[in-house]
Amino acid sequence: MERTLESIRQDFDRDLANAASSADYEQLKVAYLGKKGRVTELFKELKNVEPSQKKEAGQLINTLRAEVEEKLAAGAEKCRQAEEERLVNEAEAYDFTRPAEAEQGSLHPITLVQREVEEIFASMGFTIEDYLEVVDEYKNFESLNIPKHHPARDMQDTYYLDNGQLLKSHTSAAQNAIMRKYGAPLRAIFPGRCFRNEATDASHENTFFQMEGIMIDTDISISNLIYFMKTMLSEVFHREVKVRLRPGFFPFVEPGFELDISCLICGGDGCPTCKQSGWLELCPCGMIHPNVLTAGGIDPEKYTGFAFGLGLTRLAMMKYGIKDIRTLNSGNLKALSQFTAR
Numbered sequence: 001m002e003r004t005l006e007s008i009r010q011d012f013d014r015d016l017a018n019a020a021s022s023a024d025y026e027q028l029k030v031a032y033l034g035k036k037g038r039v040t041e042l043f044k045e046l047k048n049v050e051p052s053q054k055k056e057a058g059q060l061i062n063t064l065r066a067e068v069e070e071k072l073a074a075g076a077e078k079c080r081q082a083e084e085e086r087l088v089n090e091a092e093a094y095d096f097t098r099p100a101e102a103e104q105g106s107l108h109p110i111t112l113v114q115r116e117v118e119e120i121f122a123s124m125g126f127t128i129e130d131y132l133e134v135v136d137e138y139k140n141f142e143s144l145n146i147p148k149h150h151p152a153r154d155m156q157d158t159y160y161l162d163n164g165q166l167l168k169s170h171t172s173a174a175q176n177a178i179m180r181k182y183g184a185p186l187r188a189i190f191p192g193r194c195f196r197n198e199a200t201d202a203s204h205e206n207t208f209f210q211m212e213g214i215m216i217d218t219d220i221s222i223s224n225l226i227y228f229m230k231t232m233l234s235e236v237f238h239r240e241v242k243v244r245l246r247p248g249f250f251p252f253v254e255p256g257f258e259l260d261i262s263c264l265i266c267g268g269d270g271c272p273t274c275k276q277s278g279w280l281e282l283c284p285c286g287m288i289h290p291n292v293l294t295a296g297g298i299d300p301e302k303y304t305g306f307a308f309g310l311g312l313t314r315l316a317m318m319k320y321g322i323k324d325i326r327t328l329n330s331g332n333l334k335a336l337s338q339f340t341a342r
């Protein structure tokens with residue numbers, strides 16, 4: 001028995017010296033201490049040992065087992081530390097400023113259109129502003145001449161938080177803060193995500209983007225409004241597009257208009273995107289109501305201004321021929337990554 005023990009010890013020491021990875025240590029553990037491992041098998045041999053020598057033989061096997069366990073644990077720990085060190089060294093040697101080799105991502109169509117419209121308005125002297133997504137009722141409604149219980153609130157049902165705040169239903173919610181921030185004269189656009197509690201279809205989403213614009217000065221009229229709208233649309237589409245202006249009611253403008261664009265998906269013939277009408281509501285606008293100017297700290301006796309609320313998501317649909325608005329929030333990379341900057 002002693003000779004067998006010594007031979008196993010020598011084999012183990014030799015195998016241990018050759019172990020180089022955590023996997024090697026695992027294999028050794030199975031080979032010597034596993035169910036059919038060489039040390040484990042020794043215990044089964046005990047039944048053939050003389051009864052008078054059984055106790056001593058058992059102790060010798062136990063000692064060998066403890067020795068093997070200890071050496072394996074120490075070796076495995078040393079190996080783990082070496083592997084960790086190697087990974088750290090590799091990470092340190094990696095140049096994170098190196099240009100990516102993998103395929104690069106692409107900009108979302110709404111981002112592309114947003115940037116294009118921003119560039120157009122910036123070239124005409126407009127400031128680009130950012131605003132919150134969670135606002136209070138005053139910002140979303142009251143400051144815009146929509147008192148509590150006004151039926152216009154029904155048109156823009158949105159999502160309310162427990163604390164009474166809400167997810168802004170239109171970018172007009174930023175008008176008050178921006179008027180207060182800059183005063184008059186003022187030219188600003190402010191894109192943003194809007195939310196509405198409404199059923200979705202080919203042209204309606206519950207989460208979509210608008211871009212608001214306001215221009216306030218001493219002598220602003222509807223002609224200025226029409227000029228800026230036409231300039232923006234012809235630059236975005238790189239051609240004349242058919243638009244129509246019709247009266248529209250919004251409590252925060254007087255007079256108010258609906259600016260529709262001839263549907264570019266069907267060429268005006270009628271399709272599900274334009275609900276068979278040939279036209280798509282794109283950019284309501286109008287002259288800012290005196291009450292809204294007053295709420296924004298601007299004297300309506302001295303200043304007038306126009307405001308518009310461009311449907312940025314719908315503009316992206318028209319520009320890129322996207323038939324269903326839901327594609328834009330779908331995360332479908334195949335559909336969304338095919339558009340590139342101009």
Ligand code: FA5
Pocket residue numbers: 169170171172196198203204205206208210212250253256281282283284285286307308309310311312313314325
């Ligand atoms: C408004 O939101 C007004 N705040 C716009 C405005 C601003 C009027 C300044 C006057 C002066 P409306 O609810 O119509 O209006 O929305 C404006 C545009 O946002 C629509 O023409 C449309 O292009 C887009 N829009 C509205 N609801 C949705 C929706 N559920 N999904 C996608 N786009 C939408």
